[in-house]
Amino acid sequence: MGVPFIDLKRFEEGFADAFTEKVRTLTANTSFVGGAEVQKLEETLCIENNVGHAIACANGTDALQLALRAVGVGPGDTVLLPDMTFWATFEAVVNVGGRPVTVDVNAADLQMDFDLFVQAVEKHKPKAAMIVHLYGWASARLKEFRAFCAEKNIPLVEDGAQCYGVRVDDASVYAGALASTISFYPAKTFGAAGDGGAVLTDDDEIAARLRSLGNHGREQHYAHGSVGWNSRMDSFQAAFLNLSHPHLAKRLDSRREMARRYEKDLPALGWQCLKPPANIIENGYLNVTLHDPAKRPALEAHLKAKGIGFGMVYPGAVQDQKGAQGWIAGSVGGDVARRVSTSVINLPLFPYMTEPEYQEVLEACRSFSG
């Protein structure tokens, strides 16, 4: 039969028709950019995540660039970021004129390492820092990162592209951040029908800057207070997200359920399967298993032969990307990110994965004799 790594086609009964109908109405009204749907989405984001402001934008990468600009990062400013993340985190720093310095990740939770981060702050005196909540959970030491940055006056931008639905100490992971970002790319846990993003903050001034920067630095319609760019969200994406939202809890529960079963069943097969830190409820974005790098190619071949899709998130450390050369201004720590990149395999995980599919994946894992 085979099981894909991800299948986004499993919409709830009636969902696709409801969206088609909505597109018809928005088109008839020529409600194309911003407007009531975007406003409704922003309100939902504020209420659900307990934050004061949500500013929708064009995508998750722009959300990072808006957040960096809004907290004051500009040309020549040093910004710390983890050595294991999606490339957009690095790009965002460079695109706003910053000098990126990578910090290695922690071997236990695979998030940026707090002790190395403290060392990196002392050594590089950054203007700002970015933390990334990767794999569908977050650092066990998130509160310490926030407190340390607040004490040192280092604005901390939180890349929350992958973590919609993550709970830390029973609150939304986004709550309490100075500025955190969301990506609504279709494959993320709260996915749109195209690109979309948002920045969340409690700070009124940061919120005002975000809103203006993503709309050509506008203060009024033709009064431009700064040089921003166009990063507005279109109404179709907001409408798709608004229609998705009532189903989101079920989608997340279904992801979490399978994530937990992997965490329970794979160790019984002798596999190393990562689990979120104890104070964090994951959103089931990704399954993460680690293997002996020498054996990983054989495992890849085995899964391919069995028709089981898989991912490698991520196959390289940030500092080793060709595109980093010429931009990277330093890297702090060891080679945990590198080692993870040579040993990681992500098994299929998506909303409404079925029991037979799960059993087929598990059977393929069981029959691997690496």
Ligand SMILES: *Cc1c(COP(=O)(O)O)cnc(C)c1O
């Ligand atoms: C997806 C992702 C982004 C970028 O989001 P887009 O909406 O694709 O621009 C940034 N950071 C991380 C960690 C991501 O996973």
